Amino acid sequence: MTRALLIGNSHVGPYLNALKHAEGEVALDLDCIAAFGDGLERYTIEDGVFCGNILDPKVTGRKGKGPFPGSEVRAVLKDYDVVLLTGLRFSIFQVIRVFRDLGLVTMDSSRDYATAAENGVTLVSEALLHRLIAERLSGSLMMQIARDIRAATDAPILVLAQPRPTRQVLVEGTRFETFCNAEERGEGDFVSKTYERLAQELCAGIAAHYVPQPPGTIDGGMFTDTSYMMGTLRPPFWKKNGRPVDFRHGNARYGARMLKHVARELETL
Amino acid sequence: MKNPYSDLPPKAFWKTGVVQTDKVHWPELFVPKFTISANSAVATAGSCFAQRIRQALADEEMPILDVEPAPAAVEGDLAREFGYGLHSARYGNIYTPRQLLELLQDMQKDAVHKALIWERDGRYVDMLRPNVEPDGCASVKEVLELRKQHLARLRELFETVDVFVFTLGLTEAWIHAPTGRCLPVAPGVIAGEYDPKLYRFHNFTHSELLKDLKAIRVLLRDIRKGVKIILTTSPVPITATASGDHALNASTYTKSTLRSVAGEMAMKFKDVDYFPGYEIVTTWARENPAYEANQRSIRPEVVAHVMAVFLDAYGLRKTGAADQAEPAKIHDDAEYLEGHDDDLVCEEILIEALQK
Numbered sequence: 001m002t003r004a005l006l007i008g009n010s011h012v013g014p015y016l017n018a019l020k021h022a023e024g025e026v027a028l029d030l031d032c033i034a035a036f037g038d039g040l041e042r043y044t045i046e047d048g049v050f051c052g053n054i055l056d057p058k059v060t061g062r063k064g065k066g067p068f069p070g071s072e073v074r075a076v077l078k079d080y081d082v083v084l085l086t087g088l089r090f091s092i093f094q095v096i097r098v099f100r101d102l103g104l105v106t107m108d109s110s111r112d113y114a115t116a117a118e119n120g121v122t123l124v125s126e127a128l129l130h131r132l133i134a135e136r137l138s139g140s141l142m143m144q145i146a147r148d149i150r151a152a153t154d155a156p157i158l159v160l161a162q163p164r165p166t167r168q169v170l171v172e173g174t175r176f177e178t179f180c181n182a183e184e185r186g187e188g189d190f191v192s193k194t195y196e197r198l199a200q201e202l203c204a205g206i207a208a209h210y211v212p213q214p215p216g217t218i219d220g221g222m223f224t225d226t227s228y229m230m231g232t233l234r235p236p237f238w239k240k241n242g243r244p245v246d247f248r249h250g251n252a253r254y255g256a257r258m259l260k261h262v263a264r265e266l267e268t269l
Numbered sequence: 270m271k272n273p274y275s276d277l278p279p280k281a282f283w284k285t286g287v288v289q290t291d292k293v294h295w296p297e298l299f300v301p302k303f304t305i306s307a308n309s310a311v312a313t314a315g316s317c318f319a320q321r322i323r324q325a326l327a328d329e330e331m332p333i334l335d336v337e338p339a340p341a342a343v344e345g346d347l348a349r350e351f352g353y354g355l356h357s358a359r360y361g362n363i364y365t366p367r368q369l370l371e372l373l374q375d376m377q378k379d380a381v382h383k384a385l386i387w388e389r390d391g392r393y394v395d396m397l398r399p400n401v402e403p404d405g406c407a408s409v410k411e412v413l414e415l416r417k418q419h420l421a422r423l424r425e426l427f428e429t430v431d432v433f434v435f436t437l438g439l440t441e442a443w444i445h446a447p448t449g450r451c452l453p454v455a456p457g458v459i460a461g462e463y464d465p466k467l468y469r470f471h472n473f474t475h476s477e478l479l480k481d482l483k484a485i486r487v488l489l490r491d492i493r494k495g496v497k498i499i500l501t502t503s504p505v506p507i508t509a510t511a512s513g514d515h516a517l518n519a520s521t522y523t524k525s526t527l528r529s530v531a532g533e534m535a536m537k538f539k540d541v542d543y544f545p546g547y548e549i550v551t552t553w554a555r556e557n558p559a560y561e562a563n564q565r566s567i568r569p570e571v572v573a574h575v576m577a578v579f580l581d582a583y584g585l586r587k588t589g590a591a592d593q594a595e596p597a598k599i600h601d602d603a604e605y606l607e608g609h610d611d612d613l614v615c616e617e618i619l620i621e622a623l624q625k
Binding site (some may be wrong): 069097101102112117123124131133135136 | 407
């Protein structure tokens with residue numbers, strides 16, 4: 001049985017739920033340290049011990065940064081065969097914003113200056129866009145933790161892709177306008193592939209391994225098939241046709257698909 | 270007995286105007302020909318030192334034009350590295366009048382040139398502004414389309430500018446022989462490779478520079494009638510010379526010729542003025558050294574004083590920054606050798622780094 005430490009934010013949910021529902025099917029003995037939002041921002045690693053230092057919302061009175069249900073307080077890193085990281089602002093959500101006003105000549109909607117101007121976007125070089133995305137992802141809490149863990153243990157680090165949103169974000173009036181713009185311009189697939197490539201490069205740069213979102217869970221390049229998100233019932237949710245939908249967090253089905261990928265990755269490491 | 274000098278003001282005499290004067294504020298050294306108001310649309314261009322002028326004006330909350338601002342997501346060092354926020358457009362440093370003239374002509378004709386692209390390890394570099402894309406471009410098409418965007422934005426700049434401040438930096442330049450175009454940096458410094466058949470050295474003469482500056486004035490006035498021009502000469506010595514002469518002689522030729530031609534333009538045209546920043550920095554009447562240990566970079570407090578004189582002359586200074594300027598850091602030899610002496614983006618200095 002592989003001993004794994006899962007660190008993240010609310011995006012650990014799919015994995016914990018998947019393991020709950022698939023007892024024995026996945027050969028992982030998993031401990032988890034997670035907090036909602038950026039609740040892990042005060043983490044420390046001292047003498048090989050990862051400590052979440054998650055503040056108790058009952059004490060601080062601040063919602064949204066408390067411990068995720070089932071989270072441990074600390075973990076001795078040498079006790080684990082692999083460290084899994086997910087969420088923590090390492091996602092396509094950080095990248096999509098970059099594409100709001102910027103275009104490349106390799107994108108159909110900005111294939112030349114005249115087209116870019118017509119579509120209200122500024123042309124930039126691919127090099128600048130990649131540097132910008134890399135800067136954003138590198139500055140994420142996930143990458144900070146990954147770098148520090150890398151310095152503290154030789155165990156493999158797998159970065160599990162936070163799922164793309166569902167098409168629910170296209171519902172008028174949500175704050176995910178950037179996804180709507182990219183979809184309208186037909187650039188979803190381009191954005192998605194750019195993100196995947198850079199995420200892999202960045203993780204490789206710190207000797208971590210990026211586990212991308214399984215292709216079968218992806219809808220139209222930039223979105224997650226709704227069936228991999230319905231049922232998370234994690235507030236706040238939106239109602240679509242009377243049914244509550246969480247358009248940002250994978251469900252147990254998503255977690256199970258990803259864990260199969262993790263198992264395969266672990267065999268190759 | 271009366272003579273032509275007897276009624277002249279103190280500023281006209283070396284003793285009272287230079288030796289005995291206030292060498293921080295330099296009263297009456299610069300009496301502008303025209304006004305710049307807090308609402309004037311000012312644009313800057315030129316050599317590395319032009320970045321200092323732009324920054325000083327921006328610090329005073331002047332409406333400095335920037336037609337190619339960094340995209341909202343691009344900030345800080347990344348923006349500077351990619352040539353944003355250094356000048357009024359993303360043209361990089363413009364060292365010679367010929368370079369500016371040809372840029373304006375490209376803008377008018379909407380002309381982009383496939384021949385003016387260097388290839389470097391599968392990346393493509395715009396010869397006319399090689400420093401704005403430090404990693405190069407992914408394709409020739411990317412270079413050309415980015416350049417088209419640049420030229421379109423330049424039109425916006427020159428259609429709206431009220432006062433154009435142009436800092437003259439060099440007389441020496443490299444010409445791309447097949448196109449005859451003047452480059453901002455020698456081949457092989459940032460990209461490309463020096464091939465004597467493809468590139469030729471040229472040291473502009475006074476008459477050539479004057480002709481180019483006159484043509485620039487005409488073009489600018491064609492686009493924006495009533496535009497005013499302020500010329501300055503960069504007090505930063507040349508990094509290296511390809512003229513065959515000693516660097517000290519070559520630098521003196523460069524700076525004195527540029528100073529002279531700027532002066533002649535200001536004498537000839539009422540809409541052209543000359544700001545004597547060069548004089549403030551280089552005068553031997555200074556009480557404190559103007560240059561860092563490398564004898565090239567200008568000490569920050571001196572830059573602040575220069576810009577205070579400029580701003581005070583137009584009644585634009587609000588911050589009193591020059592009066593509060595901290596003493597300059599003393600750079601030791603190690604820092605000099607590392608070339609870590611100021612925060613300007615300056616491709617010319619790369620030549621020094623490549624010295625054998």
